[in-house]
Amino acid sequence: MNSVGEACTDLKREYDQCFNRWFAEKFLKGDRSGDPCTETFQKYQRCVQRAIKEKEIPIDGVEFMGPNKDKP
């Protein structure tokens, strides 16, 4: 799957692979021993956040689960 930042797709894939393994093998099993994907995540984030700014995607400052607040 492509990233919104064309240059970020490879970094995204590398991160996704790391995350998917950690998620199934550690996180879901309650293993709290720390996240092996921090570095790849940061590399990927630097790239994608830059792309978001360049494309002026209005996601900045949007509250987590924002609209859910008014729902029963």
Added chain:
Amino acid sequence: MVKYFCNNTDIRSAWDHVVSAFWQRYPNPFSTHVLTEDVVYREVTVDHRLLTRRLLKKTNRLPRWAERFFPAGMSRSVYIVEDSIVDPVNRSLTTYTWNLNHTTLMSVEERCIFQDSVEQPATTQLKREAWISSGVYGFSRPIQEFGLARFKSNQVKSMKGLEYALSNLQGMCTSAAEMEEKCKEKKRGKQNRRGAPAAAQGHGEGCVREGQRGSQEPGFSCYCAQEAPAVRLTGPHVKYCTGDINSTQ
């Protein structure tokens, strides 16, 4: 005025598999309208819940009559935010999805809650709700109706996409005819080589055919189960094709 939609579905996979597949469902054959997918925020909280924000870019297919509400210069694609919380202790995944742009034309918000089914083992219950509204003066009702119709159709694709991801994860194949053929070939191969019928493999390896499921169009899904417990089989429709099957598709 807001249109509200709600439904419950059973997904015949264990919650852990569903949640893992949730991150891996793009791309899939039913998601050609999803152009990009990115994780833009992620955090594990002190109480071991995973918070994630994903940004998706999707095409915005509209019927002709609605295109007039689109000024010529306006971007055709929609940016969508999906916020989610995975709680592995309480075994729930809650997602909240909404569009960032084109909100005056139509705003679609969706909340999904995935939890273990109370009634059935190795099954996940999905409760899906949507709120659809339009701010276009004088046309909000037809736009909302269109929005709801498109949402329902996207919901079917979304479930198919999730099931596709699930079956990839579990090494299943989704074409009954293909699998039947593979099973037969393997049997023939074994018979030819050894001159004796293929012996049944040990537990879990095999090809099974299951009857229709869910509210989507009727059909068969054929499973190559490496670990049988991940898949729940229905009695009268189960048919075993024995022989060792290469379970990756």
